[in-house]
Amino acid sequence: TSPQLDCNGRILRLDRPRVMGIVNVTPDSFSDGGAHFDAEAAIAHGLKLAEEGADILDVGGESTRPGAQAVSAEEELRRVIPVIERLAKDAALPISIDTSKPEVMRAAIEAGAGMVNDVYGLRREGALDAAAALGVPVVLMHMLGEPRSMQDAPEYDDVVGEVHRFLAERIFAAEMAGIAKKNILIDPGFGFGKTTAHNLQLLAQLRRFTELGVPVLAGLSRKRSIGELTGRSDPRERAAGSVAAHLIAAQNGAMLLRVHDVAATVDALKVWNAVAAVPAPRKDA
Numbered sequence: 001t002s003p004q005l006d007c008n009g010r011i012l013r014l015d016r017p018r019v020m021g022i023v024n025v026t027p028d029s030f031s032d033g034g035a036h037f038d039a040e041a042a043i044a045h046g047l048k049l050a051e052e053g054a055d056i057l058d059v060g061g062e063s064t065r066p067g068a069q070a071v072s073a074e075e076e077l078r079r080v081i082p083v084i085e086r087l088a089k090d091a092a093l094p095i096s097i098d099t100s101k102p103e104v105m106r107a108a109i110e111a112g113a114g115m116v117n118d119v120y121g122l123r124r125e126g127a128l129d130a131a132a133a134l135g136v137p138v139v140l141m142h143m144l145g146e147p148r149s150m151q152d153a154p155e156y157d158d159v160v161g162e163v164h165r166f167l168a169e170r171i172f173a174a175e176m177a178g179i180a181k182k183n184i185l186i187d188p189g190f191g192f193g194k195t196t197a198h199n200l201q202l203l204a205q206l207r208r209f210t211e212l213g214v215p216v217l218a219g220l221s222r223k224r225s226i227g228e229l230t231g232r233s234d235p236r237e238r239a240a241g242s243v244a245a246h247l248i249a250a251q252n253g254a255m256l257l258r259v260h261d262v263a264a265t266v267d268a269l270k271v272w273n274a275v276a277a278v279p280a281p282r283k284d285a
């Protein structure tokens with residue numbers, strides 16, 4: 001019996017690599033400086049990704065790009081709650097909330113989300129206790145320092161070893177706070193305080209993280225490293241590079257892939273699964 005996650009009543013099976021579709025609730029294009037948020041566009045996009053075969057949708061209201069200004073809890077709630085409510089009503093798949101704030105976690109689960117995806121690894125004040133009380137699966141991700149400064153010449157003695165140790169410590173902290181191990185996922189945090197060389201080491205050695213005994217999530221979609229490797233300066237042209245990276249992540253043990261290009265990734269995984277299903281050759285005596 002392969003693991004499955006109970007996301008507030010909606011089941012996410014982890015019998016094979018699964019696809020998490022990205023739904024950013026961003027400032028709408030016509031309003032001045034993002035005073036309004038285009039919930040309708042985000043909802044339509046989420047429903048489209050569900051149609052394309054996403055197994056879960058990740059809804060986020062605060063950009064974590066280096067230099068992005070911090071957003072208040074009230075502002076973040078204004079952006080994501082209407083989107084989560086409508087997606088939970090109009091689609092059957094589980095929804096994760098991409099947030100580091102305890103009050104946003106609580107309201108999002110109340111509104112129908114079923115997983116917490118925290119790029120800060122539940123290190124904000126009250127986050128561990130809030131997640132434990134909610135009793136939903138949580139993603140613990142590695143980030144070096146803070147979003148503002150993480151990409152200023154990040155350095156490690158041994159990036160894989162240091163990220164591995166951080167994640168082991170966050171699993172321990174989560175279990176001590178009362179989060180069941182079956183509800184924990186980990187993520188090396190591609191691009192969060194890593195150069196492309198660091199990201200390549202983490203991807204090449206991703207199977208090391210499966211030793212921690214919980215499912216691994218990988219999120220490389222359209223990121224700068226993919227752009228650097230492919231020469232695609234426009235993120236919208238990074239789908240092929242992203243699919244390639246996510247197939248390698250699946251091959252190296254990732255069970256959840258956080259992607260923009262759901263249809264392409266779903267097709268790629270169908271090919272990957274067909275090969276994975278081929279019986280191993282018999283070792284004749």
Ligand SMILES: Cn1c(SCC(=O)Nc2ccccc2)nc2c(=O)[nH]c(N)nc21
Binds near residue numbers: 219
């Ligand atoms: C919320 N969130 C993000 S946002 C950053 C992003 O997509 N940047 C980006 C996207 C497109 C182009 C350039 C940069 N990345 C992860 C991740 O890798 N893992 C988990 N668990 N959550 C995550």
